[in-house]
Amino acid sequence: MITILDAAYVVAILGGSILAAKAIAPYIAKIYTHGPSRLDRFLDPVENGVYRLIGVDVHRGMGWKEYFLSGLLVNLVQMAIAFVILTFQGELPLNPQGFSGVRWDLALNTVISIGTNTNLQHYNGETTLSYLSQMSAIQFLQFTSAATGICMGVAMIRCLLAGSKDLGNFYVDFVRSLTRLLIPFCLVAAVVLVALGVPQSLNGYQTISTVTGASQMILIGPIASLVSIMQLGTNGGGYFGANSAYPFQNPSPVSDVFEICLMLLLPTALIFVFGEMLGPEKKREYRPILVAAYSLFAIDLAIGFIPTTTLGPGMETRFGGFFSAFWTVVTTAVTTGSVNASLYAMHPFVILAAFMGMLIQATPGGKGVGLMYMIMFIIITVFVVGLMSGRTPEYLGMKITARDVKLVMVAFLIHPLVILVPTLVAFASGAAAQIGVSMNASGFTQVLYEFTSAASNNGSDFFGASANTPFWNISTAIVIFVGRYAPIAILLAMGGSMIGRKRSPEVGLKTDSLLFSGVLVASILILVVLTFFPFLAVGPILQYLHGQANFLG
Amino acid sequence: MRPIVGIALISLLLCGLFFPLLVTGIAQVVLPWQANGEILQPYGKPVGSNLIAQNFTQPIFFQPRNDSDSGVDPDITVQEAYAQIPGISNATGISQSQLKLLVDENTPLVSIVFGDPYVNVLTLNLALISQYPVYSSYR
Numbered sequence: 001m002i003t004i005l006d007a008a009y010v011v012a013i014l015g016g017s018i019l020a021a022k023a024i025a026p027y028i029a030k031i032y033t034h035g036p037s038r039l040d041r042f043l044d045p046v047e048n049g050v051y052r053l054i055g056v057d058v059h060r061g062m063g064w065k066e067y068f069l070s071g072l073l074v075n076l077v078q079m080a081i082a083f084v085i086l087t088f089q090g091e092l093p094l095n096p097q098g099f100s101g102v103r104w105d106l107a108l109n110t111v112i113s114i115g116t117n118t119n120l121q122h123y124n125g126e127t128t129l130s131y132l133s134q135m136s137a138i139q140f141l142q143f144t145s146a147a148t149g150i151c152m153g154v155a156m157i158r159c160l161l162a163g164s165k166d167l168g169n170f171y172v173d174f175v176r177s178l179t180r181l182l183i184p185f186c187l188v189a190a191v192v193l194v195a196l197g198v199p200q201s202l203n204g205y206q207t208i209s210t211v212t213g214a215s216q217m218i219l220i221g222p223i224a225s226l227v228s229i230m231q232l233g234t235n236g237g238g239y240f241g242a243n244s245a246y247p248f249q250n251p252s253p254v255s256d257v258f259e260i261c262l263m264l265l266l267p268t269a270l271i272f273v274f275g276e277m278l279g280p281e282k283k284r285e286y287r288p289i290l291v292a293a294y295s296l297f298a299i300d301l302a303i304g305f306i307p308t309t310t311l312g313p314g315m316e317t318r319f320g321g322f323f324s325a326f327w328t329v330v331t332t333a334v335t336t337g338s339v340n341a342s343l344y345a346m347h348p349f350v351i352l353a354a355f356m357g358m359l360i361q362a363t364p365g366g367k368g369v370g371l372m373y374m375i376m377f378i379i380i381t382v383f384v385v386g387l388m389s390g391r392t393p394e395y396l397g398m399k400i401t402a403r404d405v406k407l408v409m410v411a412f413l414i415h416p417l418v419i420l421v422p423t424l425v426a427f428a429s430g431a432a433a434q435i436g437v438s439m440n441a442s443g444f445t446q447v448l449y450e451f452t453s454a455a456s457n458n459g460s461d462f463f464g465a466s467a468n469t470p471f472w473n474i475s476t477a478i479v480i481f482v483g484r485y486a487p488i489a490i491l492l493a494m495g496g497s498m499i500g501r502k503r504s505p506e507v508g509l510k511t512d513s514l515l516f517s518g519v520l521v522a523s524i525l526i527l528v529v530l531t532f533f534p535f536l537a538v539g540p541i542l543q544y545l546h547g548q549a550n551f552l553g
Numbered sequence: 554m555r556p557i558v559g560i561a562l563i564s565l566l567l568c569g570l571f572f573p574l575l576v577t578g579i580a581q582v583v584l585p586w587q588a589n590g591e592i593l594q595p596y597g598k599p600v601g602s603n604l605i606a607q608n609f610t611q612p613i614f615f616q617p618r619n620d621s622d623s624g625v626d627p628d629i630t631v632q633e634a635y636a637q638i639p640g641i642s643n644a645t646g647i648s649q650s651q652l653k654l655l656v657d658e659n660t661p662l663v664s665i666v667f668g669d670p671y672v673n674v675l676t677l678n679l680a681l682i683s684q685y686p687v688y689s690s691y692r
Contacts, residue, residue, distance in 0.1 A: 055556055070556075078564065142568075143568035171560055183572055187572070200577050200588045201577065211682070218590050222576070222577060224580060225572060248590065251604050315621060317628035318628050
């Protein structure tokens with residue numbers, strides 16, 4: 001079990017992040033409701049210039065298809081640009097280490113992975129990518145995928161508002177997400193990170209002679225700017241292969257706590273933004289989402305904290321056992337996927353907690369998309385409760401139709417489909433054995449984790465650069481792509497049909513009550529556990545039982 | 554097509570160049586030591602980074618761990634440092650109590666606050682070099 005001091009840190013970090021998220025929510029809501037802001041004087045001319053340049057009519061709203069397709073197509077062009085930069089980095093500037101171009105299958109995997117906010121990395125950035133690639137391929141896509149996720153979440157919220165006529169304009173939401181949220185917040189975060197010891201330089205790797213006369217390469221680069229967006233945008237893709245275990249990405253326990261707070265900030269803030277945008281009458285409807293997200297997160301943490309994690313091989317001294325395990329649970333609860341210790345070093349229960357975060361995807365999940373998944377679970381719960389009580393299911397005064405329920409079920413079922421089928425293919429085709437995965441419980445855990453992480457746009461993994469083979473690059477790229485865009489499209493399709501739907505004063509189920517929060521938590525647990533239990537049982541749970549059996553002799 | 558390609562290019566310039574270059578400019582001007590990797594130069598020339606472990610194979614020095622995830626973990630726990638004291642004392646003739654004092658003096662407060670006290674190996678060894686004549690050849 002954890003110590004009282006550790007428990008106090010958990011409470012302080014989570015409590016502080018929730019309070020900070022609540023404090024910034026009104027500002028974020030105004031970005032998307034176009035409320036007045038002191039920044040307008042500086043940013044309005046810039047943004048209007050951009051709209052004129054690209055030919056966008058600010059006042060033209062979009063239906064769900066146009067909103068989604070705009071996002072998808074913009075993302076595809078961004079990925080294509082990044083693909084070109086990675087492939088030709090050898091011929092491009094800002095390459096002091098002289099790295100050659102990235103092979104096509106790795107470049108494809110990388111741009112899809114980073115461009116969808118997944119950040120599964122089959123490469124070690126410090127030995128593979130030029131400064132230009134780190135900035136203009138990786139950081140670039142980390143910003144744009146974060147902005148896209150937020151836009152989709154905000155569009156979903158607009159679908160649920162009583163007065164909405166459309167989902168808004170994707171281009172306007174995207175530009176404002178960058179200019180008013182991500183870039184200013186990341187600028188502050190990056191400067192703080194530099195002050196805490198994260199380098200930010202374009203001077204090339206430095207070769208020095210050590211105290212005892214050996215030659216050592218000091219791997220500095222544009223690291224702080226990348227770390228700011230990778231944590232704040234819940235991206236997770238690191239500058240280094242060792243990610244946030246590498247001291248230059250995460251130099252001390254102070255930077256560790258700061259980065260954990262950065263990860264939690266926006267996914268939590270968007271829950272409050274939901275309340276803000278619903279308006280004074282319905283504002284309380286954010287509560288069941290917050291309560292459910294953090295109750296499930298608390299369950300994850302409790303599972304992860306059952307074993308006492310002590311400092312061991314694969315962990316960094318400055319974080320110790322506790323902050324290594326804590327990070328692993330947080331990074332999967334918000335689908336960031338950065339790691340500060342090797343997953344191989346973790347107790348099976350910590351891995352089980354990580355699985356729970358990635359399988360639910362809403363605890364609170366990635367910014368924007370986590371909220372969409374929670375709304376998906378709410379619709380399912382409202383429907384089930386309606387069946388049990390014999391009333392017409394309603395949410396926010398709207399009748400929930402048979403089509404809504406069909407769509408959310410399809411959205412839900414995509415997740416097991418894109419995780420379990422490829423896991424079996426990887427074993428059956430011999431691709432798992434090819435990269436040295438054993439045919440036992442830990443091998444199964446590793447492969448299941450790889451595809452779960454890919455499908456939930458998390459990005460943490462056991463394999464890293466060892467999975468840089470055509471099979472793993474292409475299979476995970478497909479899983480990532482479907483796992484990202486298919487549920488978003490389906491949930492926006494459902495949301496689109498709610499625009500203009502008749503609202504009546506609520507008479508039936510009170511969805512802002514504590515009772516409903518409890519029912520929501522229970523139905524999420526039942527749905528996810530029923531779906532995945534058999535697979536978790538032959539993975540981390542069997543690993544744990546093996547360990548116990550060995551211990552007992 | 555124009556909005557799609559246009560916004561992709563503008564976001565590339567804004568997020569992929571302007572932002573990292575702006576952070577680099579601010580960092581290099583305001584916080585140059587941190588921005589360049591906290592390079593230590595106790596005797597005029599760089600000997601390493603405060604944040605990156607380096608190899609010490611001789612028995613007169615404290616040794617870093619080499620099983621950790623990053624491969625360059627700069628720290629060891631205070632317990633691990635204590636365990637190395639008898640060996641270093643034997644090799645150098647410095648008393649064990651003086652070495653223990655050195656470890657304690659160099660244990661940062663932040664590591665105590667977060668529950669797992671540790672020391673930076675390079676800091677420890679540089680302190681040895683500056684304080685004891687047996688290390689004078691390393692100055």
